[in-house]
Amino acid sequence: MYQRQYSTKIPDHAPEKGESFDQIFEDFKEIILPGMTHWQHPAFFGYFPANNSEPSILAEMLMSTLGAQCMSWLTSPAATELEERVCDWLRDAKGIDKSWKGVIQDTASTATLSAIITAREKATQYQINEKGFTGKEKFRVYSSAHVHSSIDKALKIAGIGAQNLVRIPVDENFAMIPDALEKAILNDQKAGFYPLCVVSALGTTSSTAVDPIGQITQITKKYGLWHHIDAAFAGTAMLLPEFQHLLSGHQDADSYVFNPHKWMFTNFDCSVLFLREPQFLINTFSLTPEYLKTQLDDSVNNYRDWGIQLGRRFRALKLWFVIRSYGxxxxxxxxxxxxxxxxxxxxxxxxxxxxxxxxxxxxxxxxxxxxxxxxxxxxxxxxxxxxxxxxxxxxxxxxxxxxxxxxxxxxxxxxxxxxxxxxxxxxxxxxxxxxxxxxxxxx
Incomplete structure (x- = not known):
């Protein structure tokens, strides 16, 4: 049914001479727009939404106009301070424990990868970062059978291996069964594996099933596992007080991610990762060569140390505009x-x-x-x-x-x-x- 047809309308070679913007924009309308899946149309009911809104679009334009590189406090002080503040706003509005801190990432895939690598480094006292794998590590990560594919990919990238993702059975509502999780952990311990992390879903991709966050947290706390909560889409619903009971018991979990770029009217990309103890994340990713050192490093947040990327966009501006415009x-x-x-x-x-x-x-x-x-x-x-x-x-x-x-x-x-x-x-x-x-x- 679907056939490639738009690439045939684009020349095989780049133009040697510049063309008028009128011609470029005309081709945009005639060639590009007809070949797009229009995510912002009200009749788009697929996947999960990747919403935008007028204030978010305006902020995105201003971000591009500024062209700022927001890797450190010194490179863009207002961007860093605004990011810290809007993350606190969202934390409080969503009913997340006030001791947690947030950082803006590009996507939940990146945030989850960061959390799993942090779990790995915390468990090994940062030795894999320093010396690499010894070949003796036998980590296990646990999730329900309906977990997002980004978890599989994260295990591949983190060197844990996709085969070490243990898929826990689900109940009739497609939510993870805590007793089955605990049984899997105990069996792996007996078999010589190292249970490392549980990824629970607050809204699975297939059906928006909700894993029992509090019960899972009790198990991860009991056996010393990292607990990462994936609320990429449904996490926006936690802004509604009537849904915040779904987060009950999260206080002893370790990390939580949700995407304002899905259901909070903030255009792609903008994902927020919250952590109970961000120092573990910082210790995992911090790397400060001489040319990045500043006299303020000990007293400010340099968000380049809070994830994989060195270069960072001014994503907080979009959140600021959206939250202030709508309230x-x-x-x-x-x-x-x-x-x-x-x-x-x-x-x-x-x-x-x-x-x-x-x-x-x-x-x-x-x-x-x-x-x-x-x-x-x-x-x-x-x-x-x-x-x-x-x-x-x-x-x-x-x-x-x-x-x-x-x-x-x-x-x-x-x-x-x-x-x-x-x-x-x-x-x-x-x-x-x-x-x-x-x-x-x-x-």
Whole structure:
């Protein structure tokens, strides 16, 4: 269905002479825009949103205009101090323990990798950083079977190995089972492995399942493991007091990441990593050659030491503009509207014959499919895949999928900044219309 066609409209060789901006912009409109997946359209219901908003776009433009390199306090004092302050604002608004500190990263993938490397270095007293692996390390990292693929990638990059990711069984709601986690840790200890870290999910990518954070924290504290909480998408919901109970017991965890660039109207990229004891992170990544030393290093935060990258963008400006423009009340109002729309769409799906929802709608993601027990699971999966493809091919809406218990399900994520009830009504009508067409040959 999808074919490459846009590269043929772009010359094979770069122009030797400069071209007018009018021509460049005309080609942008004629060649680039038709070939884009428009994430900011209210009928974009796929993946998780990568939202923006007017204040965030303006801040991004100003960031580019300043062209600042925000690696150290001295290189951009206001950027460093603003980053510290907005991270504190978000920490307090989300109900995270006040002793924790935050730092802005590019994506949750980078933040999670940083957390796992920090766990590795804390466990080895920074010896792998200094001397490398001895070959005797047998680390284990634990997560549910529905953890994001960035965890697998982090283990590869950190030298732990993807095969040392132990996937813990989940319950009927696709949340990690604590007893199974503890059993896996004990079994690994007996087998000579070193249990290093647990990555729990506060909103899995497939279905937004929520792992029991407090119970997992008790286990990691009992056995001395690092506990990293991945709340990349759903973490924004913690701005709502009615959801903050999901963080209960996090105080003794070690790190927590969420992406304002997903559901908090802050354009990509902007991810916030919070840590209970940031000194472990700093000790892992700090490296200060002579040419980066300043007289203020002992009294300020140099955020280049809080992660992988040396060079850093002024991402805090986007958060500052968004939080001040909407206020926490305005952000919460939008979030609650999205949540209400999701419940409305859920109620519509439940009323339709042969449509079924396969996971709890914890936030604003609905996992549904056309179910027909008269045919095999394979044929059911083929039907639902074809159904989603037909809907997407209309260009009127965009959905993506996952598999739950081997079943192909369509994910309906209602979180675009300005989505309204009319957009989800139109989307349901489109879904039912295309399903009817697909069923006609069968009937």
């Amino acid at each position: 926490l009340e305005g952000i919460r109002e939008k979030l609650r509207n999205h949540l209400q729309l999701a419940q409305l769409a859920k109620s519509w799906i439940e009323k339709e014959k042969n449509l079924e929802i396969l996971a709890p709608v914890n936030f604003n993601t609905i996992c549904f499919r056309h179910g027909d027990t008269s045919i095999s699971l394979e044929k059911q999966n083929q039907f639902n895949e074809a159904w989603m493809a037909r809907v997407n091919a209309t260009g009127k809406a965009f959905f993506t999928h996952t598999k739950l218990d081997g079943k192909f399900v369509i994910r309906w994520v209602i979180g675009q900044t300005d989505v309204e009830e009319k957009h989800i009504r139109n989307a349901l009508s489109l879904l039912l219309e295309e399903r009817k067409k697909l069923l006609e040959p069968i009937n």
